[in-house]
Amino acid sequence: MTRNLFQSDWATPMLVALTIGLLISLFNPAFLATFNLQVLLEAVSINVLIALSQMVIIAIGQMNLSVGALGGLAAVVFAGLMEVFGLPPALAGALALGVGLAGGLFNGVLIGMTGISAFVITLATLSIFKGLNLAITQAQPFYEIPDAVKSFGNETLFGPFPIILVPAAVIVVLMVVFFNRIPVGRWLLAVGGNAHSAELSGISITRTVIVAHCLSGVLAASAGILLVARLQLGQPTIGDDWLIMSFAAPIIGGAILSGGHVSTVATVFGVLIVAQITQALVLFHIDPFFVQVVLGLMILAAVGANQLRDLRLQRAPQE
Amino acid sequence: MNRITSTLTGAAVLAALAMAAQAETKVAHVPGGPHPFFADWGPASVAAQQDFGLGAADYKFPQKWELNLQNDLLESLVTQGYNAFAIHPGDPVGSVPTLNELVGTGAPVIAVSACVNDPSDVAFCLASDAGVSAYHGTKHLIEAMGPGPKKIAHFTGWLVEPNTQLRIDGVARAAAEAGVEIVQVIADIDAPEPAEEKIGAYLAAHGSEIDGVITTAWVPAVVASNAMRRIGDKRIKMIAIDHDEVVMDAIRDGYVVGSMLQNPYGQAYVAAFAADKLRNGCKVSDAAPFGDHPLTSRFIDSGAPYINASNVETRAEVDKALTAELLQRVETDFLSCN
Numbered sequence A: 001m002t003r004n005l006f007q008s009d010w011a012t013p014m015l016v017a018l019t020i021g022l023l024i025s026l027f028n029p030a031f032l033a034t035f036n037l038q039v040l041l042e043a044v045s046i047n048v049l050i051a052l053s054q055m056v057i058i059a060i061g062q063m064n065l066s067v068g069a070l071g072g073l074a075a076v077v078f079a080g081l082m083e084v085f086g087l088p089p090a091l092a093g094a095l096a097l098g099v100g101l102a103g104g105l106f107n108g109v110l111i112g113m114t115g116i117s118a119f120v121i122t123l124a125t126l127s128i129f130k131g132l133n134l135a136i137t138q139a140q141p142f143y144e145i146p147d148a149v150k151s152f153g154n155e156t157l158f159g160p161f162p163i164i165l166v167p168a169a170v171i172v173v174l175m176v177v178f179f180n181r182i183p184v185g186r187w188l189l190a191v192g193g194n195a196h197s198a199e200l201s202g203i204s205i206t207r208t209v210i211v212a213h214c215l216s217g218v219l220a221a222s223a224g225i226l227l228v229a230r231l232q233l234g235q236p237t238i239g240d241d242w243l244i245m246s247f248a249a250p251i252i253g254g255a256i257l258s259g260g261h262v263s264t265v266a267t268v269f270g271v272l273i274v275a276q277i278t279q280a281l282v283l284f285h286i287d288p289f290f291v292q293v294v295l296g297l298m299i300l301a302a303v304g305a306n307q308l309r310d311l312r313l314q315r316a317p318q319e
Numbered sequence B: 001m002n003r004i005t006s007t008l009t010g011a012a013v014l015a016a017l018a019m020a021a022q023a024e025t026k027v028a029h030v031p032g033g034p035h036p037f038f039a040d041w042g043p044a045s046v047a048a049q050q051d052f053g054l055g056a057a058d059y060k061f062p063q064k065w066e067l068n069l070q071n072d073l074l075e076s077l078v079t080q081g082y083n084a085f086a087i088h089p090g091d092p093v094g095s096v097p098t099l100n101e102l103v104g105t106g107a108p109v110i111a112v113s114a115c116v117n118d119p120s121d122v123a124f125c126l127a128s129d130a131g132v133s134a135y136h137g138t139k140h141l142i143e144a145m146g147p148g149p150k151k152i153a154h155f156t157g158w159l160v161e162p163n164t165q166l167r168i169d170g171v172a173r174a175a176a177e178a179g180v181e182i183v184q185v186i187a188d189i190d191a192p193e194p195a196e197e198k199i200g201a202y203l204a205a206h207g208s209e210i211d212g213v214i215t216t217a218w219v220p221a222v223v224a225s226n227a228m229r230r231i232g233d234k235r236i237k238m239i240a241i242d243h244d245e246v247v248m249d250a251i252r253d254g255y256v257v258g259s260m261l262q263n264p265y266g267q268a269y270v271a272a273f274a275a276d277k278l279r280n281g282c283k284v285s286d287a288a289p290f291g292d293h294p295l296t297s298r299f300i301d302s303g304a305p306y307i308n309a310s311n312v313e314t315r316a317e318v319d320k321a322l323t324a325e326l327l328q329r330v331e332t333d334f335l336s337c338n
Helices: A002-007 A011-027 A034-059 A067-084 A089-114 A118-137 A147-154 A165-181 A183-193 A195-200 A205-231 A243-252 A264-283 A288-318 B002-023 B036-052 B067-079 B096-104 B130-145 B164-178 B192-209 B218-231 B245-252 B264-279 B312-334
Strands: A156-158 B026-030 B056-059 B084-087 B109-112 B124-127 B151-155 B181-186 B212-215 B237-241 B258-260 B299-301 B306-308
Touching: A011 A264, A034 A067, A034 A165, A034 A183, A034 A205, A034 A243, A034 A264, A034 B192, A067 A089, A067 A118, A067 A205, A067 A243, A089 A118, A089 A147, A089 A205, A147 A205, A165 A183, A165 A205, A165 A264, A183 A195, A183 A205, A195 A205, A205 B192, A243 A264, A264 B192, B026 B036, B026 B067, B026 B264, B036 B056, B036 B218, B036 B264, B067 B084, B067 B096, B084 B096, B084 B264, B096 B109, B109 B264, B124 B264, B130 B151, B130 B164, B130 B212, B130 B237, B130 B258, B130 B306, B151 B164, B151 B192, B151 B218, B164 B181, B181 B192, B192 B218, B212 B218, B218 B237, B218 B245, B237 B245, B245 B258, B245 B306, B245 B312, B264 B312, B299 B312, B306 B312
Parallel strands: B026 B056, B026 B084, B084 B109, B109 B124, B124 B299, B151 B181, B151 B212, B212 B237, B237 B258
Antiparallel strands: B258 B306
């Protein structure tokens, strides 16, 4: 049982996350303060959706460079619909999710139907989505966010647990079920693992690619909506720096970039590791000029630990 | 005969129009990237076109805050017929070759709201003195915190932005003079997500250890204002920068002490005026009383008024008066039109 636990793909990221949390709290007890944990969980709630948005594309062996641009577009659509047209938050949120779905569909159809590399297509659509964002906003934020949305993004259920953790947690559970219990989820992994074999077994690659990109778009849009609630404004720059996070967390979580293997739970721990590192850099007064360097080194260290675990597992049957 | 006369008249009119079009000044206001600070550049362009009779005055921004995107946009604008530029340089050194190329086409170029390193061919730099503004902002913060040993945190913008290091130095100078300790500088957070994450984490862990916060970039000012409102006890004093509505509301409600403004509207408006004058025969005066600036010897300080609870409701008038004064100063002191 214990052996199974430690052989699971999320064991290493979980141990790394726990170790980092323990070390930080030993050196700086303020890390465990309620307000600090709340800030940490708020960051995790949103970043986990960003990471999952990329993870579903990594599952099929592709990459989506437009995650941030699409999430940002959905965010300003959400904020803009409430400010300019006075739509209620629920309707504006649904329409913003629709934008995410449409953007994902656009990506998926272009990639699935043309066979052009996802890298190239999403590089192009990144520019399109960002351009639409700037055309809508003229680079200015939407400020008139209803109080209900602001409360949703900034209040807690109890203790340090923010309300926005609820939708994030629900989505994580749904994603676990999707990849482990739903046929379409298994198709994604099958196509990522070996597209040719998947096709021979009757799985439509085009349809699977489209489904993956639609899901990615909706997840990115969800992150954008939650970020508007948390920031209390619709900033046109939302999404601009999602790319590193979107790749870092799934990779730390053991995702194989060539596709076929991802872990939702491990990705959540990957997000937690990055969020803890980001907080630690602030808590320990790291010189701002070295923050990016330290972040990169810590991510490399986490990836190295994951690789070490894989090597040990490969050697285990030979012993 | 009549037909020949009408043809010749038509040709003459067309030629005159073409010459007039050639003589018209088309000003492009180009920031380093999309950012709420430049919101007023659009209305300033429209007002400048009307007030100064310009052929065009347009606000054009690159898709991202990247130097190569700004350079590409500038080159594209030249081919579109723009012949005068008011530019927030994306990089104090990296922007210089492209700006020099623009000047080489005969277009006057004015660096606005941030300067480039000398030597360059830009006419001059019209901006708030970022370092001095940060210095004065910190002085206001020290005054608000009151006497005794104090600790402050400084939240600022992109490290590649020309003004960031000047601001870090300005805050450090004021703090050193007053014996105030800067316990943390958090930079590279002029975007919502990193600002929210890092400012939130810092205030959560160290909020009880500091007495004041100075912010010297737009987004950190907005995020920190919201954080002060969330903390709610008003113990930590904060001085912000710029005029985002979130900051202004926080000043009205007492969560933020004040803010150092930069008047981006006035900067863009006056830059369009000066660019037009330079295109039409005026020169930068040999006796121009340029101010001191770490990057350039051709610096015009556009001012950095301080807004607090006493004048937050009259901010528009403060900006208007500053703009009028700046326009007159540039015309009389810095341009020679004989």
